[in-house]
Amino acid sequence: MKTLFSRAIVYGLIILFGLLSALPNLLPDSALAKLPDWYAKNQLTLGLDLRGGSHLLLEVDTNELVRNKNPALHEQIVRDAVEQSLQVVRRRLDETGMVEPMITRQGRDSILVQLPGVSDPQHIRDLLGTTARMTFHWAANNQSPLHTKVIAVNGEAGERYQLEERVAMEGKHISDARLAFNHDTGEPVVNFKLDNEGARRFGDMTKRNVGRVLAIVLDDKVVTAPVIRSAIQGGSGEISGSFTSASANDLALLLRAGALPAPLKVIEERTVGPDLGSDAISMGISTGIVGALLVLAFMVGIYGRWGFIACIGLAINIGLSFGVLSLLGATLTLPGIAGFILSIGMAVDANILINERIREETRRGQPAMAALSGGFQRAYSTILDSNVTSLIAISLLFLFGSGPVRGFAVTMAVGLIISMFTAISFTRLVMEWRVRKLGKQSLIISGIKWLDSISENTIPFLRARFFGLMASAVLSLASVFLFFSPGLDYGIDFSGGTVIEVQAPDTNVAALRKGLADEGKGQVAIQEFGNDGHYLLRLPMPSAEDVANGTSVQAVKSAVTAIAPDAAFPRVEMVGPRVSGDFGDATILAIILAGLGMLGYLWVRFESHFALAATLTLALDLTKTIGFFALAGVEFNLTAVAALLALIGYSVNDKVVVFDRIRENLRLTPDKPLVQLLNESITSTLTRTIFTSVTTFLAILPMAIAGGSAVSSFSLPMLFGIVIGTSSSILIAAPIVMLLGERRMRKGKSQLHVSADPKQREMDLLP
Known part of the structure; x- marks a missing residue:
């Protein structure tokens, strides 16, 4: 009891800390105002698709900077230019008084700017698209030094100035600039102040050049060209021109923030209005609640009070997920909500695995505590393998996805990791507490009687193996044809x-x-x-x-x-064309790497033929899902990529459970005919396969029905993929394992490497 009590204290403290971390997300502003600032700010940040705003992806055009430079220096020049541009962009946006702009580097030479609450970013485009490189040049005349190179520069009104190419003074010496109005004309002007070095240089140069025209050039255009009547001391001056109050204020802002080292070009823009964002939040909350309630009702209906314990664990899982995401300072996006809803369905998988394993132990005549211990022990490796394979796909989604899709990856990953903690800690703790009260009584976990009766008799699934493989190949081939004609309805993420x-x-x-x-x-x-x-x-x-x-x-x-x-x-x-091309390349690379990651992990954890069977089946699943996109006319965008990579994880997750049982039975009865062993393994995991698919399907179903076009590219393919992935685990993956396994046997190879030493063999039999 001490062990149980000590675990309850530790787990209770962890859960309490997590729930307290999530609490600020639920409190009203009046309550948050009474809390310490560090705690009140421990909240999820809403993405622009949920609260409204604009997203600009800017490319730093460094072509001129690297021209005629040593190629070995190009990377350093680009890196320095991007870092300097980040600082200037941040200063410019801060000067506008904008609330919480988010500015981050993206890729090699791009800057991502997110502007909450900005529904028309054209003015911001203009501010960020202006290099604001200011220089002072003397007009060319007989006072110019011999052999001085002369350049022609246009003015604001179209006039042309002949200026000395030599820069008299750089605009970097301007320390401050403000909108003002000329005392005589009342026209808007810009008053500027110079730093100490600039003031000294400006005083000296104006003293030596009284009577000459000094042109102020901004981004290769003459803004003003006054005649110097006397030496200008004190480090201040005035820029006049054909200004409006707004344009003069913008010029002052640009001068204060400093010049960009290279031009910035917008290559992607996305804007969401606040009303659309609030609708997305309402949709996400409502469909998430309905999906969670459907899952909870299913678990209680199937497993009774033991299902209710799993439901409590699921509720804690949701709270802890929000707590961890808040601690990480994560941004919640609409795809993130979709990922969170999916994680609810997949989180139940561990509880279903555990309950089904405990039921098996009970049917073998094990007393309550032994059945509980054996069920958890045998479920551990399956839970680990299935979640790791899902996390491989999710990690690649994070590495190659953009902001909103990364939000999906983060919420999915956090949800899966926490679901493992709640399943093996909280759920076991509560179940042990209940079992101790049973004493020597049997542990009875209810289920579906007709499904149990089917599972008690081995179903000869592999009799249909040739039909299943042929049907799958035909459907995948048809999907390939659909991919080319009529083809996919590419969203602008890929088509531009x-x-x-x-x-x-x-x-x-x-x-x-x-x-x-x-x-x-x-x-x-x-x-x-x-x-x-x-x-x-x-x-x-x-x-x-x-x-x-x-x-x-x-x-x-x-x-x-x-x-x-x-x-x-x-x-x-x-x-734009560059971004859409980058998205296409990243998508292909992410899917290929996900497949290779699964192949490598399963090769290590199982055997080569298991890994090849899973990878081949996965390829067939993906081609059918691509065919579904083409046939149903669902838009293929970045959200669809998230669905594909989530399906890769889900499909392999499902196959790992079957493979794990095959491996276990191979260790127990290695001499049993392979076809019989495979049929027994599939039949014994049938209940878990069906239940997990149903819970995941139920979690996503409300989103597919009521989510609208915003999430249809995710929810609809996921529903289709759940059906395809579940059926392929039984009708495709197992037959391929059998064909490859028989090939190994003909070569004299065993299905698994099991030690001949009895003690080691006994350890190998443990999951």
């Missing part, structure tokens, strides 16, 4: 282009089409969806320059607003 969601009441498709055609936008495809007055406008792949300046989006918005002045644009997504 622009999608604009429009809410324009009292309009119709014909009016929109005519208005866009009149504005020269006849190539825009218009699709009605959802409620009346809701449309999706699709533009073809934009050029890199078009993505960078966003002119096509602004033109379409203007055309729509001219037709419907009260039109709203809840969502805008624009992906």
Whole structure:
């Protein structure tokens, strides 16, 4: 009892700490205000797809910086330019007073900027797209030194200036700049201050060049070119020009933040309105609650009070997951909610494995405590193997995915890891506490009687092995044809282009089409969806320059607003050619590496023919799922990639359970005919296979029904994949193991390497 009590104390403290970590996410602002600041801020951050905002991916154009430089120095030059650009972007956005902008480096030469609450990022585009490199040049005249090189530079009004190429002073010496108004004309100007070195140099150069024109050049354009009437001391000056208050204020901001070392170009833009974000939250919460309730009802209905214990463990699992995600400072996205819902279904898998193993021990006549201990012991390796294979796929999703998809990977990984803890700690602790009260009575865990009766008799599944393999091959071949014709409905993540969601009441498709055609936008495809007055406008792949300046989006918005002045644009997504190409390459690489990762792990944990069987079956499962995308017309986007990699983990997870039982039976009865041993192994795990598939299916079903287009690319393929993955474990993977196993036997090889030493053999028999 001391052991039980001490474990209860330790596990209780861990659970309490985790739940307290999650608590700030549920408290109202009035309660958070009374808590310490460090604790109140321990919350999940909502992604832009949930709270609204804009996402800009900026490329640092370093072509000019590395031109004519030693190739060995290119990487260092690019690295330095990106780091300096990060600092300048951060200063510029801070100067605007924007709340909590998130600025991170992405890839080799890109910067990701996330702007919560910004529904139209055009002004931010302009600020970040301006290099703001300011230099001072003397106008070329007879006072210029001999052999001075002269350059022609345009002014704001189109005039041309002949300037000395030599830079008289760099703009980096400007320490401050502010909007002001000229005392005489009242026009907006920019007053600037120089640092100590700049003040000294500016005073000396103006003293020596009284009467000359000093041009102030911003990004290769003359902003102003005053005549120096006298020496300018004190380190301050004024920039005048054809400014409005807004443009003068922007110039002052740019000068304060400093110049970019290289131009920044927008290569991807995504914007979500706040209303769409709140709808996504409501959808995620409601479908998640319904899915969890369906899973809980199923577990209680099947296993009675023992299922209720699993449900309590699942509730603690949910709370601890939120606590850990809060500690990590994770960002919760819509794909993250989908991953969390999926993890609920998969978390039950460990409890089902344990309960089914305990039931087997009970049927063998084991007393309650022995059945409990044996059930947990035999389930451990299966739980470990199945979760590790899922985590391999999820880790690759994190490495190669973008922000929202990474959110899916993080929530899935945290959910699976915590589910292992709750299953082997809390659930066992409570079950032991209940079993101690039974004394010498048998431990009875209910199930489905008709399914138990089927499982008690070996089902000859492998009689249909040739039919199963043939049918699977035909379906996969048909899926390959569907991949080429009609092909996949690629989202803009892979095809590039622009999608604009429009809410324009009292309009119709014909009016929109005519208005866009009149504005020269006849190539825009218009699709009605959802409620009346809701449309999706699709533009073809934009050029890199078009993505960078966003002119096509602004033109379409203007055309729509001219037709419907009260039109709203809840969502805008624009992906350029470089980004879509990168997504395609990363997707292919992630799927290949996931397959190789599974192959390597199963090769080590089992044998080569088990690993090959799982990998081949996985390839067949994936081709059928790709065929489902093509046949059902489900959009193939980054969320779909998350579904594919989740299916890889889920499908191999399911096969590991069957393989683990095959391995166990091979160690117990290595001389039994292989076909009989495989049939017995599949039959004995049939209940677990069905139950786990049902719980995962139930967890995702509400999201598939009510989640809408936002998550359909994930939920619908997942439902299809669960059915395919479950059936392939029985009808495809096992027959391939049999064919490869018979081939090994003909070569004189054993199915498993089991030690001939009796003591070692006894240890090998333990899971």
